[in-house]
Every structure is written in structure tokens, then in C-alpha cells.
Amino acid sequence: MATAPLYLDTYMTNVLIRALFLGVLALTVDLVWGYTGVLTFGQSAFFGIGAYACALVATHWGFGPGWFALALVIGIVAAAVTAWLVGLLSFYHGASPLYSSIMTLALPIVLVQIIFAGGRFTGSSSGLSGFPTYYWSIDTWFVIAGILLVAVATVAWLFVRSDYGCILVAIRENEDRCAYLGIPVSRIKIGLFVACGAIGAVAGFGYAAFTNVVAPELGGFLLGTESLIWVALGGRGTLLGPILGAIGIDVTSSYLSGSLPFLWKFIVGVVFVLVIILLPNGFASLVTGAWRRYRARSNPDGEGHHATSVRLVAAEGTGVRPTATAVAPIRIAALTCRYGSLTVLDGIEVEAREGQLLSIVGPNGAGKTTLMRCISNGTERTSGQVTVAGTEIGRRSPQKIVSLGVGRSFQNTSLFDSLTVGDCLRLARYRIDGASAFVRQQTVALPKPALEILQATGLDQQLGLETRYLSHGMKRGLELAMVLATEPRVLLLDEPTAGLTKSERTAIGHVLTRLVEEYGLCVFLIEHDLDFVREISNRIVVLHQGKLLLDGSVEEVVSSDLVKAVYAGQNLETAA
Numbered sequence: 001m002a003t004a005p006l007y008l009d010t011y012m013t014n015v016l017i018r019a020l021f022l023g024v025l026a027l028t029v030d031l032v033w034g035y036t037g038v039l040t041f042g043q044s045a046f047f048g049i050g051a052y053a054c055a056l057v058a059t060h061w062g063f064g065p066g067w068f069a070l071a072l073v074i075g076i077v078a079a080a081v082t083a084w085l086v087g088l089l090s091f092y093h094g095a096s097p098l099y100s101s102i103m104t105l106a107l108p109i110v111l112v113q114i115i116f117a118g119g120r121f122t123g124s125s126s127g128l129s130g131f132p133t134y135y136w137s138i139d140t141w142f143v144i145a146g147i148l149l150v151a152v153a154t155v156a157w158l159f160v161r162s163d164y165g166c167i168l169v170a171i172r173e174n175e176d177r178c179a180y181l182g183i184p185v186s187r188i189k190i191g192l193f194v195a196c197g198a199i200g201a202v203a204g205f206g207y208a209a210f211t212n213v214v215a216p217e218l219g220g221f222l223l224g225t226e227s228l229i230w231v232a233l234g235g236r237g238t239l240l241g242p243i244l245g246a247i248g249i250d251v252t253s254s255y256l257s258g259s260l261p262f263l264w265k266f267i268v269g270v271v272f273v274l275v276i277i278l279l280p281n282g283f284a285s286l287v288t289g290a291w292r293r294y295r296a297r298s299n300p301d302g303e304g305h306h307a308t309s310v311r312l313v314a315a316e317g318t319g320v321r322p323t324a325t326a327v328a329p330i331r332i333a334a335l336t337c338r339y340g341s342l343t344v345l346d347g348i349e350v351e352a353r354e355g356q357l358l359s360i361v362g363p364n365g366a367g368k369t370t371l372m373r374c375i376s377n378g379t380e381r382t383s384g385q386v387t388v389a390g391t392e393i394g395r396r397s398p399q400k401i402v403s404l405g406v407g408r409s410f411q412n413t414s415l416f417d418s419l420t421v422g423d424c425l426r427l428a429r430y431r432i433d434g435a436s437a438f439v440r441q442q443t444v445a446l447p448k449p450a451l452e453i454l455q456a457t458g459l460d461q462q463l464g465l466e467t468r469y470l471s472h473g474m475k476r477g478l479e480l481a482m483v484l485a486t487e488p489r490v491l492l493l494d495e496p497t498a499g500l501t502k503s504e505r506t507a508i509g510h511v512l513t514r515l516v517e518e519y520g521l522c523v524f525l526i527e528h529d530l531d532f533v534r535e536i537s538n539r540i541v542v543l544h545q546g547k548l549l550l551d552g553s554v555e556e557v558v559s560s561d562l563v564k565a566v567y568a569g570q571n572l573e574t575a576a
């Protein structure tokens with residue numbers, strides 16, 4: 001006879017066991033949404049696939065240890081393949097977050113329609129019940145569900161503390177910067193989606209085997225949305241919050257739906273709204289907030305500092321020094337970029353060599369930033385060719401262009417606010433050194449110029465500090481060090497000295513000169529400060545209204561009447 005665990009009545013234990021399986025589902029939603037920032041409504045579909053795999057095999061094919069295991073494998077594989085296909089459609093390079101969410105929204109809707117269309121095979125809208133299962137005692141099911149939840153939570157805990165956990169947070173905070181560091185964002189999102197889909201299917205399988213009944217609602221949109229509510233209420237981005245959210249709400253709902261059949265959903269809704277207003281980061285923020293305040297008070301280094309054992313070492317090999325070849329590091333031919341009827345770049349031809357610091361100047365709106373975008377992202381240009389070290393970039397994504405040897409910094413400093421300096425540097429080495437799924441590597445190997453920048457700016461003493469607490473100059477220094485950590489042969493710098501003090505500008509100027517003279521890099525620099533350009537460049541390209549006006553030495557450009565006229569805002573025909 002079934003006996004309930006100590007202090008719990010049978011009904012409560014039943015509810016709790018179901019809630020434990022739903023807790024596993026909530027964990028997967030948290031990994032996808034809370035950690036990685038992908039708002040997914042479709043996680044319930046994987047839960048439903050696992051549940052239906054259990055019910056369909058037991059109902060139509062057979063029951064026994066072999067069939068049970070086969071059903072589990074079918075559920076996991078079906079969910080993983082579905083997640084992979086939906087991931088491919090949702091997370092390709094250029095897909096917007098809204099588009100991805102709509103794809104995940106469509107998934108449970110399509111699944112439910114398939115179940116409806118399955119007639120007697122799937123039980124249509126009534127589902128399937130009474131299929132053979134293991135009628136273990138309620139204690140045993142409690143232990144199974146508990147072990148599953150603890151196991152998944154432990155693996156998730158190890159994962160989010162690992163290198164990959166850091167990458168997930170980086171993707172959530174600044175997906176573009178990740179791509180420009182060479183991190184394969186789409187592949188990582190798809191991989192995570194597949195893993196979470198498979199885990200969701202295991203939870204659904206257990207739920208169906210325990211309850212002995214499946215219905216379309218198990219894979220439906222409503223459960224998908226409810227799981228988001230559990231995570232939001234519990235606290236996204238914290239593993240404990242979503243588990244407690246799922247268990248708390250499901251158990252409370254089970255009781256309220258019995259005693260207040262018409263009011264319980266309304267009450268849950270009101271609680272949800274109140275928590276979102278009063279505790280936007282969920283209940284877990286009460287604990288995490290208090291912990292953070294305690295840490296800040298007891299931290300001798302001040303707020304934002306984390307104890308870190310990150311160690312910087314010099315990277316082996318040649319660092320960023322590119323090998324001189326007969327092939328130009330970068331060649332741009334007949335490059336045109338249009339947005340609708342607006343031609344932003346028109347027939348640009350530039351070839352740059354190792355050891356050249358080429359400044360791109362021109363009035364506002366001349367097309368300078370667009371030129372950098374066209375070099376670093378193959379989907380930006382309308383026509384023409386960009387060739388990096390002999391390879392035409394075609395329609396390659398930024399991440400693939402990084403592996404050709406192009407590093408880019410942005411006009412507005414683009415970092416990861418909640419990550420530490422050490423984490424950012426480790427991220428920048430992902431393409432070269434890889435990442436671990438279960439530990440956070442403590443040694444970061446950096447090329448010499450990146451180390452020099454960190455030493456010059458004092459960042460090497462601030463490896464445990466969250467980047468949001470850095471000064472503007474330090475942020476600029478860190479961004480440059482991160483780009484150099486990717487070991488580029490071509491460096492694209494968009495106004496790297498904007499907002500810096502005179503001494504900081506001078507320091508950056510020295511660094512750039514050394515990168516070109518000592519390490520042989522090819523640097524493209526956008527700058528508005530013409531004195532700075534004159535000091536450090538050995539070649540200047542002037543853009544005006546999307547056309548290449550002049551390409552020459554510093555003296556040629558500085559003495560050009562045409563350039564003076566353009567900067568004075570004169571009409572070109574008049575000036576000529």
C-alpha cells in the first residue's frame with residue numbers, strides 16, 4: 001500500500017510530485033530565458049513530447065522495462081530534434097529576439113494541433129489515460145521526482161558557473177559584442193535549446209508515467225506561459241527561484257482551485273502583477289539583494305568587486321603579429337551600401353597593408369561607421385567585395401569574419417555590465433582557447449599587446465571588478481584589450497578616444513602606434529580629432545557623402561583644398 005512521506009498527506013504528496021517534475025521544466029525555462037535572455041513560450045512543447053512518448057508507446061506498442069526505456073529515448077530524441085529544428089529557424093544570424101519568441105510561441109500551438117489531429121492514436125482533445133505504467137508507491141515516485149530535480153539543478157548549477165554560464169550571461173547582455181568576439185552565438189543558443197528540450201522531455205515523461213494520464217494541455221501554450229510566470233515570480237537568472245516558483249505556485253494553485261474554483265486564477269494573476277511591480281526580479285531577489293548588500297558592506301575593495309583567482313599569462317606563439325604575406329590584409333572593391341533609396345557608400349576602393357594605420361575621416365554622416373560595418377559583417381553591404389587576407393567575406397556573419405582575422409571596437413563602448421574584467425577577457429579568448437561546460441577556467445592567456453594595455457590602464461589589478469564600475473577610459477582600454485585578445489590581423493576602431501582625457505588619448509595613441517610598428521597590424525581608425533589623426537596615422541582616407549574623396553598620406557590630405565572645403569561645409573563643385 002502506498003504510504004505518504006512523513007508529515008505529508010497523500011493528496012499533498014501527489015501534488016508535490018507533479019510540482020517537482022514541473023520544477024525541472026521551470027529550470028529549463030530559466031536557462032533559456034533567465035540566463036540567456038531568449039523569451040521562450042515553447043518549453044512546454046518538449047514537456048508534452050516526453051509525456052506523449054510515454055503514453056503512446058505504453059498504449060499502442062507495449063509495456064515493460066525495454067518499452068519504458070525505448071519510450072524515454074523516443075521522447076528525448078523527438079524533443080531534441082524538434083528543438084534543433086526550431087532553434088535553426090529561430091536563432092539564425094540576423095533573427096530578431098521578437099521573431100525567435102514568435103517561433104517558440106508557434107511550437108506548442110502546432111504540437112497541440114498535431115495531437116488534436118491524431119484522433120484515436122493520440123486521444124485527440126481528451127488525451128490518453130489508463131495506459132500501463134509502474135504503479136510504484138507514492139514514496140518511490142517522490143524520491144524519483146526529487147532525484148531528477150536535484151540532479152538537473154546540480155548539473156545546471158555547475159553549468160551556469162562554468163565558462164559557458166558566463167557566455168550565456170554575455171549573450172543576454174550584449175549579443176552583438178559576443179558575435180564580434182567570434183563567439184558562435186547561434187550555435188550556442190541552438191545547443192542550449194536542444195539540451196533544455198531533451199531535459200524538458202524527461203520531465204514530461206516522468207510526469208506522464210506518474211500521473212498515468214496525458215492531455216494536449218501538457219504540451220500547450222498555456223503551460224508554456226505559466227512556466228514563464230513561475231520563473232518571473234521565483235526570480236529569473238537564479239536557479240532556486242524558478243524551482244520554488246514552480247513548486248509554490250503549482251501547489252498553491254492545486255489547493256486554491258479546490259476551495260476557490262472560480263477565484264484561484266484571479267488570485268494568482270493579482271499576486272503576479274504585485275510581484276512584478278514590487279519585486280521585478282522575483283522573490284529570489286529578496287535573498288540575492290540582501291546577500292549583495294551584505295557582500296558590498298563587508299567587501300574592503302568596495303561595491304562590484306568579486307574575489308577572483310583569474311591569472312593573466314602571455315599567450316604562446318606569435319600573439320597578434322601577423323605574418324607578412326604578399327596578400328593584402330584587406331582589400332575593398334566597388335563597395336556599395338544602400339538603405340532603400342539612400343546610398344550611404346558608393347563604389348569604395350581601398351587596399352590596406354600590414355603596418356598601416358589608416359584613418360578614415362569625413363563629416364558626420366559621410367559613411368565611416370557603415371564602411372566598418374561592411375568590413376566586419378558580410379550581410380551589410382549591397383554590392384562589391386571585401387577580401388580579408390585573400391578570402392572574400394561573402395555573406396559571412398561577424399563571428400565568422402572574426403576568425404578571418406578582423407577585430408572591431410564600437411563607437412559606443414560595448415561591454416558586459418555584470419561580468420567582471422576577468423570574465424570579459426576570458427570571453428574574448430573563446431574562439432582561440434575554447435570553453436569548458438563545467439568549470440570556469442582561471443588562467444587567461446593573452447597576447448602581449450593586450451597584456452600591455454591592461455597593465456598601462458591598471459585593469460590587470462581590477463580583474464574581479466564588474467565592468468559597469470569602470471571609468472570610461474578603463475572601459476575603452478578593456479574593449480581594446482578584448483579585441484586584441486582575439487588576435488586580429490586587421491583592427492577596426494570606431495572613435496576609440498571619444499570622451500577620453502588628453503592623457504588617455506595620448507596613451508591610446510602610443511598603443512596604436514606600437515600595434516602598427518611593432519606588431520605589424522593593419523589598423524582602420526575612425527576619428528574626428530584631426531590633430532590626433534595627424535599624429536598617429538600613416539595614411540588617411542577621406543569620405544564625403546558616401547564617396548571616397550581622397551586617399552593619401554597625412555601631408556597630402558592636410559594640404560588638400562578639397563578636404564578643407566568639405567570640412568568647411570562648402571559645395572564640392574564650387575571648391576573644385
Ligand SMILES: Nc1ncnc2c1ncn2[C@@H]1O[C@H](COP(=O)(O)OP(=O)(O)OP(=O)(O)O)[C@@H](O)[C@H]1O
Pocket residue numbers: 339342344362363364365366367368369370371
Ligand atoms: N541602418 C540604416 N538605415 C538607414 N540609414 C542608415 C543606416 N545606417 C546608417 N544610415 C545612414 O547612413 C549615413 C551614414 O551613416 P554613418 O553612421 O556611416 O556615418 P558616419 O560617417 O559614421 O557619421 P558619424 O561621424 O556621425 O558617426 C547616415 O545618413 C545615416 O543616417
